[in-house]
Amino acid sequence: MASQKWILMTTAQTPTNIAVIKYWGKRDEALILAVNDSISVTLDPQHLCTTTTVAVSPMFQSDRMWLNGKEISLSGGRYQNCLREIRSRASEIEDEKKGIKITKKDWEKLHVHIASYNNFPTAAGLASSAAGFACLVFSLAKLMNVQEDQGKLSAIARQGSGSACRSLYGGFVKWVMGNEKNGGDSIAVQLQDEKHWDELVIIIAVVSSRQKETSSTSGMRDSVETSLLLQHRAKEVVPKRIIEMEEAIKNRDFLSFARLTCADSNQFHAVCLDTSPPIFYMNDTSHRIISCVEKWNRSEGTPQVAYTFDAGPNAVLIARDRKVAANLLQRLLYYFPPHSDTDLNSYVIGDKSILGDVGVDEMRDVEALPPPPEAKDQIPAQKQRGAVSYFICTRPGKGPVLLSDESQALLNPESGLPK
């Protein structure tokens, strides 16, 4: 360490992901090992991602972290596990231009600063911890010149948050539960990249909720301890579904993909309900969105849209193509219009171009939308104004990337503190 004034920084961006075969239940709480395999779709980081800057400097007195500008504690076991695992694999680096050399031994004593930012509301229940831990591990590994493949990094991210391991890849990703006691083989693998099935369009309905939700950590612990259906699901149901889902994705077979996605989401919530005390993540609005999609799919004769819900009331809706997505958004805006003082620009975010396909330019167009044809037997088709906070239009996306443009760093290159 030639000079004592330098700061070395790395910035990365990591996507979030949505499971289509769900992870629910750990067989090892500390290592975060799952009771079954799971499969996810990585979401386009342009609309939903975490950006993390990690920095190292001999000037830093301790490891520190800021999330969305606010300092948070790193003392939790999950952060500590990720930091320890990455540090233990750090390699020597040398930057002759800047006159920096860090040996493997040096890394044990050097402290890091971490700044992380989600481009979506953290509290909205959109798997922010998955993207967050994936980005932490990915950026630290780059900074510390860790010589491990992406699979090994996924096993480290897994120890921060189970589903984080799936955010190490783009496209369609499987988290293999593995067999080893130390979790060495409990890693994520990419099934297909994001270009494989790029017609898919994803609309997320962020559902308003006044209920305080059960955290997924304590929820799945309760399920493992009390649900009499969970083990049957993990041992008998999911293994078959994993094989079928891999086939469906490989063949771009939307019918099977939708059938499996919806069934597995519903079964995960069934296991939550079978827990003592029961866990309710979906609310009446979630139920109405499901009913709307089921009715439409039935009226079309073949599935147009798949739905899946994580540990919260938000619906993630996967449309088979862009045309279907426009029809879906039209239905969603019809049934779930915003409160009258809402700006359309903040009610539909992400890839707003779909609004053009719907023929909606402003709020008055939303109010003028006709009822969907399959709603004809409901007189009048009930509108639920304000039940949805906003919609995010997105698609399957790529995995983690390094941001080489220093202006995108979240830490000041002089002070190592948040900008």
Added chain:
Amino acid sequence: MASQKWILMTTAQTPTNIAVIKYWGKRDEALILAVNDSISVTLDPQHLCTTTTVAVSPMFQSDRMWLNGKEISLSGGRYQNCLREIRSRASEIEDEKKGIKITKKDWEKLHVHIASYNNFPTAAGLASSAAGFACLVFSLAKLMNVQEDQGKLSAIARQGSGSACRSLYGGFVKWVMGNEKNGGDSIAVQLQDEKHWDELVIIIAVVSSRQKETSSTSGMRDSVETSLLLQHRAKEVVPKRIIEMEEAIKNRDFLSFARLTCADSNQFHAVCLDTSPPIFYMNDTSHRIISCVEKWNRSEGTPQVAYTFDAGPNAVLIARDRKVAANLLQRLLYYFPPHSDTDLNSYVIGDKSILGDVGVDEMRDVEALPPPPEAKDQIPAQKQRGAVSYFICTRPGKGPVLLSDESQALLNPESGLPK
């Protein structure tokens, strides 16, 4: 048949029942044979019952039935099954005073009139078909002098509506699923009569709902065909629970009774959710009632109240004794006050004497109720005005009875038509 002008009538009253180990899924659709045993509590007919008058006369041209004053068709298979099974077991009767004699042969040609009345709203989802078919079979059997024991009658009522077989007894009743192909051993048996555990108090919250509900007949068919959890529940989970529940009832062990009742209700709804398309019977209000009970039970250290939900959003709450019931009603009225124009007299029905224990005489007392102590961490404890339509206070009750007082008959003794 000496004179051709006579009418012979019988009137009976039959209770409804609420399952504490649920029946969900048939192994034979036509005979209504269940995939698992179930256990129920019979509800006091004073508050929830069906009254049925059946009449026979050579003057009647066809079998006819009136439900709550409105004529309904008897052509459905379920009515036809019950009528056929009872008729085939009819015995000779002779009333020398009235000069009436009906031979076994005569019964084949004679027609019946049936008038049935529920002392509770039919559409409220309170198992009206259970009480209805039980009463139909019980009263017809009496009228036709059927020489069968109550178990055999329960097997006939079962062919009208599965859960109807359990309404042939008071107290605590088991529907044994049986093994025989013809359903001859699929009958109800009384586990304990209503005096065995008479401290229990039951409060039913009739929950407001705008959703059209899936009928239990089509719902359970869909579950049998599509749920991957249902068979596991029926084969592995319920048999053990049946044994434990029988023990709990025998020993008046409220802790086990409550634990099993709540877990089995939640598992039944979990199977509904695991169905394709998923079935949602509980709504946000149902969930809030569960959360309220779970929180209170936890704060007391041992269960005070058990909850169970049938194929609808209504909560059936079983309190361990009257004092607990008063505390429960106080909580319910606090969290779920009526709209301001509601009369207290129509908001709490059934055994209103519990209102006195709560110290509530009029609506202003409801508004003045203090928040429950366990709600202290919610500021303010959220009230859901109008989410409950009304409460029914009741208790475990007796089985079917004959009403000998002719003034209680629902058919005119001269015309054989509804009064």
